[in-house]
Amino acid sequence: MQLKILRFICVFILTGILSYCSLIHISTSGSVSGTSAVYPASGTDLPAADFTFYLPRVALNKCEVPVLPIIEITEDLCAYDMSHLSVSDPKLFKKDKTMLIDLTRIQKENYSFPLPGAKVISSYAGKRKNHIGIDLKTFANDTIRTAFDGIVRMAQTYYAYGNLIVIRHFNGLETVYGHNSKHLVKPGEYVKAGTPVALAGKTGRATTEHLHFEVRINGQHFNPEYLFDMSTQQLQPKCLVCTQEKNRIVISSMDSFSNLFFMLNASN
Numbered sequence: 001m002q003l004k005i006l007r008f009i010c011v012f013i014l015t016g017i018l019s020y021c022s023l024i025h026i027s028t029s030g031s032v033s034g035t036s037a038v039y040p041a042s043g044t045d046l047p048a049a050d051f052t053f054y055l056p057r058v059a060l061n062k063c064e065v066p067v068l069p070i071i072e073i074t075e076d077l078c079a080y081d082m083s084h085l086s087v088s089d090p091k092l093f094k095k096d097k098t099m100l101i102d103l104t105r106i107q108k109e110n111y112s113f114p115l116p117g118a119k120v121i122s123s124y125a126g127k128r129k130n131h132i133g134i135d136l137k138t139f140a141n142d143t144i145r146t147a148f149d150g151i152v153r154m155a156q157t158y159y160a161y162g163n164l165i166v167i168r169h170f171n172g173l174e175t176v177y178g179h180n181s182k183h184l185v186k187p188g189e190y191v192k193a194g195t196p197v198a199l200a201g202k203t204g205r206a207t208t209e210h211l212h213f214e215v216r217i218n219g220q221h222f223n224p225e226y227l228f229d230m231s232t233q234q235l236q237p238k239c240l241v242c243t244q245e246k247n248r249i250v251i252s253s254m255d256s257f258s259n260l261f262f263m264l265n266a267s268n
């Protein structure tokens, strides 16, 4: 019995000595059992990662901006189309009553201010309430350029407009250029954005050489400032929303469709 008590006391003392030594080792080396931690050096590049490992495919798809529906326009022009300013295009608003034209998606090389460097001498529905375009002035016989790619629908003398050019664009809009001194294109001709189409003049009802510029959709005119910032002569960073209501088209503009799409997805 005494032997058992003696063995227990020896084991107890030995365990105590070993624990004490272990504590001293940890406090002096700063690591456990002699294994030191290895930290990465600062500025180390992260490994190239395919985030499909971390995000489910559904979430990734939400980040891809959807393609806007293709706008179909009538390119086969009849004699009436070539001789009347305000004509509707039967292909527009055929499938959908709302049409989106996202100006933020149009690259710089795919549009042109109609009279670069011009200043505005009369705004849309400004002092002259019935003014349905915007008057731009540089100097006589300056080059007028088409705003977007499209097809020349009209090129002729037309009442107070004098020499008039109308271009139907593939984005669904039409642009109108009046009082020209000379025409450089013919009806039915395809043109790229920035193509010279006419020279500025004062034919028709005009007292000074200038360009009378209109923007239309389905024959209905609207303020060209929805399209262009007249001070910077750049496209507005907006998306035009054109909605057919009975016999008229209501135009409004919102932030780019892409931004709106991301905003809606983020709130879902």
Ligand SMILES: [Zn+2]
Binding pocket: 122, 131, 133, 134, 135, 211, 212, 213
């Ligand atoms: Zn005018």
